[in-house]
Amino acid sequence: MTKAADTKLTIIQRAADxxxxxxxxxxxxxxxxxxxxxxxxGIYNHFASKDELAIAAFQFAVHQVSRRYIQILKDHxxxxxxxxxxxHTFVANLDNPPIQGGCPLxxxxxxxxxxxxxxxxxVQRAMDAWRKLIHxxxxxxxxxxxxxxxxxxxxxxxxxxxTLEGALMLSQLYGDxxxxxxxxxxxxxxxxxxxxx
Amino acid sequence: MTKAADTKLTIIQRAADxxxxxxxxxxxxxxxxxxxxxxxxGIYNHFASKDELAIAAFQFAVHQVSRRYIQILKDHxxxxxxxxxxxHTFVANLDNPPIQGGCPLxxxxxxxxxxxxxxxxxVQRAMDAWRKLIHxxxxxxxxxxxxxxxxxxxxxxxxxxxTLEGALMLSQLYGDxxxxxxxxxxxxxxxxxxxxx
Numbered sequence: 001m002t003k004a005a006d007t008k009l010t011i012i013q014r015a016a017d018x019x020x021x022x023x024x025x026x027x028x029x030x031x032x033x034x035x036x037x038x039x040x041x042g043i044y045n046h047f048a049s050k051d052e053l054a055i056a057a058f059q060f061a062v063h064q065v066s067r068r069y070i071q072i073l074k075d076h077x078x079x080x081x082x083x084x085x086x087x088h089t090f091v092a093n094l095d096n097p098p099i100q101g102g103c104p105l106x107x108x109x110x111x112x113x114x115x116x117x118x119x120x121x122x123v124q125r126a127m128d129a130w131r132k133l134i135h136x137x138x139x140x141x142x143x144x145x146x147x148x149x150x151x152x153x154x155x156x157x158x159x160x161x162x163t164l165e166g167a168l169m170l171s172q173l174y175g176d177x178x179x180x181x182x183x184x185x186x187x188x189x190x191x192x193x194x195x196x197x
Numbered sequence: 198m199t200k201a202a203d204t205k206l207t208i209i210q211r212a213a214d215x216x217x218x219x220x221x222x223x224x225x226x227x228x229x230x231x232x233x234x235x236x237x238x239g240i241y242n243h244f245a246s247k248d249e250l251a252i253a254a255f256q257f258a259v260h261q262v263s264r265r266y267i268q269i270l271k272d273h274x275x276x277x278x279x280x281x282x283x284x285h286t287f288v289a290n291l292d293n294p295p296i297q298g299g300c301p302l303x304x305x306x307x308x309x310x311x312x313x314x315x316x317x318x319x320v321q322r323a324m325d326a327w328r329k330l331i332h333x334x335x336x337x338x339x340x341x342x343x344x345x346x347x348x349x350x351x352x353x354x355x356x357x358x359x360t361l362e363g364a365l366m367l368s369q370l371y372g373d374x375x376x377x378x379x380x381x382x383x384x385x386x387x388x389x390x391x392x393x394x
Contacts, residue, residue, distance in 0.1 A: 021311040026222030101311050109370045110307040114218040114298050123370060158367060158379045163356070166363030170355060173306045173320060182355045186387075 008046045011036050016057040016064075021101035023111050024054050024119065055122055061104035062126045068098055069133060079141025083160070083191045086134060090164045091184050094171060102172050105130070106165045131157040138194075148196050156194065163187055205243045208233050213254040213261075218298035220308050221251050221316065252319055258301035259323045265295060266330060276338025280357070280388045283331060287361045288381045291368060299369050302327070303362045328354040335391075344391050353391065360384055 001009070014035040018027050029040055029050060036043065047053040068089055076085040093103075101107060105126055112119040134157040141147035167183030170176075198206070211232040215224050226237055226247060233240065244250040265286055273282040290300075298304060302323055309316040331354040338344035364380030367373075 023220060023222055023308060023312070025220055026308070026312060102307075106366060107307055109366050110299075110304055111220060111223070113369045115220070115223060120370065127367070127370060154375075155379050155383075158364065158376045159360070159383050162363030162367060162376065162380055163360045164363065165366055166359030166361065167355065169303060169306050169362055170324070170359060172310045173317065173324060178351075179355045179359065182352050183359055186352075186356050190383075 004046075007038075007042075011038065011043055011046055011053070012056050012060045015053055016061045016104075017100040019054060019057050020061055020099050020104050020107055023107070024050075024116065025111065051118060054119060058104060058108055058119065058122050058126075061099045064098040065093070065104065066126075066129065068093070069130075079137050079144070079146050080191055080195055082137045083134070083141075083156070083194075084188055086137070087160065087164065087184055087187045087191070090168075091180050094168070094177060094180055103165060103168055106168065127161075130161065134160055141194075145196055147194050151194050159190065160187060201243075204235075204239075208235065208240055208243055208250070209253050209257045212250055213258045213301075214297040216251060216254050217258055217296050217301050217304055220304070221247075221313065222308065248315060251316060255301060255305055255316065255319050255323075258296045261295040262290070262301065263323075263326065265290070266327075270330075276334050276341070276343050277388055277392055279334045280331070280338075280353070280391075281385055283334070284357065284361065284381055284384045284388070287365075288377050291365070291374065291377055300362060300365055303365060324358075327358065331357055338391075342393055345393050348391050356387065357384060 011032070015027075015032050018031050018035050022031065029043065032043060032053070033040060043053070047056065069086060072085050072089050073082055076082045090103075105123055108119055109123045109127070112123060131154075135153040138147060138151060138153035138156050142149055142151060142153075163183045163186065164180070167180045170179035208229070212224075212229050215228050215232050219228065226240065229240060229250070230237060240250070244253065266283060269282050269286050270279055273279045287300075302320055305316055306320045306324070309320060328351075332350040335344060335348060335350035335353050339346055339348060339350075360380045360383065361377070364377045367376035
């Protein structure tokens with residue numbers, strides 16, 4: 001990697017942690033300068049605007065999260081085991097976060113929905129990819145006769161993502177793992193009930 | 198109401214809408230001035246700081262939301278019907294929001310967890326009140342023999358709140374009611390399974 005590419009990646013990494021903890025509106029270029037140790041010009045050499053950096057940082061954050069799912073799914077076969085592995089990965093991220101500040105999809109969805117169409121579109125794409133991942137697991141499970149034929153893949157995706165993201169919000173609000181643990185138990189029961197008996 | 202009290206309430210109401218849509222960090226005093234039609238001095242006559250206004254606006258927003266729950270629970274008897282009424286009220290708020298910008302608890306929890314201890318404490322208190330409301334309904338239902346004795350009130354509160362808040366995030370991200378509708382169906386099934394048969 002060239003020195004310029006290396007600097008650019010460092011800016012993205014550090015900015016991703018700052019934005020994910022403080023929000024985009026709550027992070028100033030001074031915060032990014034402090035996190036990177038660079039002057040304003042050193043940052044603007046690589047990014048035309050704060051928005052351009054925000055999008056690069058969000059994509060980096062999502063990549064850090066999603067590669068964990070890809071990795072863990074390699075070790076699990078069967079739709080029921082794989083759905084539980086998705087839930088487990090999300091819960092385990094609380095103790096060993098791929099990025100500081102919690103789930104970048106949740107944080108950025110909440111911040112951007114009323115204010116930042118460009119970022120909102122980025123979150124929609126990342127959320128689409130997560131929903132499709134769950135979707136494919138369910139459809140493969142239905143095709144294999146492992147999951148009941150009447151199960152709607154879209155509904156499973158909505159319920160897994162909603163329950164996990166909402167419980168993460170509670171666990172972070174209180175600094176208490178109990179909420180995400182309850183969500184995991186509830187979802188594991190739910191996943192078991194999808195199984196063709 | 199005196200003119201001063203009237204002006205103060207108007208500032209709080211308008212600021213609550215602005216903060217809940219744009220976030221606290223994303224709202225400037227210029228935004229509040231524009232929303233209220235007042236000059237900076239006219240606002241600082243009533244609030245010592247942006248933080249003081251932020252807390253008053255958050256409390257106002259929570260009051261707008263919580264009085265809907267108090268109202269609807271008067272019309273429902275029995276724990277199962279009351280839990281479903283809580284879910285229904287949350288879902289109905291999407292079409293007829295008590296405050297612009299979605300759920301103030303969710304928005305403010307996400308924004309404040311890493312950055313704003315004072316606001317975070319306010320969200321914890323408001324969330325405690327919502328959890329206790331659900332808690333009391335479940336405990337009354339258990340005492341009356343309507344709900345299974347092994348049901349944990351705390352767990353019901355976590356699951357209802359997590360699933361609803363997470364699904365709201367998805368519905369607002371996509372501008373699509375389907376996610377919150379799926380959450381409602383799932384939670385109504387879950388509530389039915391709490392019932393003593």
